[in-house]
């Protein structure tokens with residue numbers, strides 16, 4: 001008698017962040033047009049880049065291009081790596097006072113010895129479209145309306161797009177950065193998830209991962225999360241963007257999750273590239289319209 005074949009693992013649904021971001025950006029262009037018509041105001045985003053980090057320069061150019069594509073004004077300030085703290089603070093103060101600027105973004109990382117925290121603290125919280133100012137972080141922690149950091153906001157929008165019910169689910173956020181991990185945990189808490197935050201000192205990380213219905217990973221360690229750490233059917237959101245050797249003299253970008261392994265176990269998974277990354281810029285543009293609406297008094301809808 002022939003034994004019936006074992007069921008083959010069902011491949012995970014691949015969450016196409018590029019497509020979701022493109023659709024949201026298209027819809028945003030219409031919202032911007034409506035806002036301009038109602039208020040006569042063109043939302044403006046100022047992006048500050050210090051130094052010559054190649055990846056940062058690419059992201060800044062993309063931000064400016066997409067900003068203009070949706071009908072918003074974009075101003076770029078590209079400063080030399082030797083810019084002093086006082087010079088950078090003076091620029092931020094000037095942008096804070098500029099009535100044509102509704103959103104200010106200082107591209108990170110800043111070159112040494114600039115004091116990142118002091119620069120971010122100088123940005124007017126109402127124009128803080130990155131959501132990194134203490135005021136916005138505090139509002140988010142209290143569950144109050146805030147400008148929310150773009151990458152975790154993008155992750156949440158991808159979860160919503162999937163249609164997964166979040167209430168009561170066990171969510172594990174691996175990484176406790178101010179930019180991703182902490183705000184991500186706050187957002188999931190607001191969705192009524194049971195949230196755990198793990199970090200480099202966490203013991204039994206594999207076991208924590210196996211308990212999670214929703215797994216968000218943002219640690220910057222290529223392939224850290226293995227397939228057998230993932231609960232079958234879990235939703236996996238990979239925030240990592242790591243450039244690694246491709247074995248043929250070049251490089252390629254991979255996430256923090258061992259994708260090929262995880263894709264056989266997870267219920268849904270974001271690829272890298274093409275998952276969370278594109279959502280970051282889409283959310284930045286949405287935050288800029290929201291900031292303009294709050295400052296100018298018009299609805300952003």
Ligand SMILES: Nc1nc2c(c(=O)[nH]1)N[C@@H](CN(C=O)c1ccc(C(=O)N[C@@H](CCC(=O)O)C(=O)O)cc1)CN2
Nearest residue numbers: 059105106107108109130150273274275276277278280
């Ligand atoms: N002030 C800020 N600085 C930085 C932020 C931020 O949100 N605010 N995030 C990152 C960089 N970043 C945007 O600034 C960003 C990173 C990656 C992507 C992206 O689309 N990545 C692609 C893959 C990489 C590529 O194609 O080059 C993807 O994942 O598909 C967008 C924005 C640090 N600094």
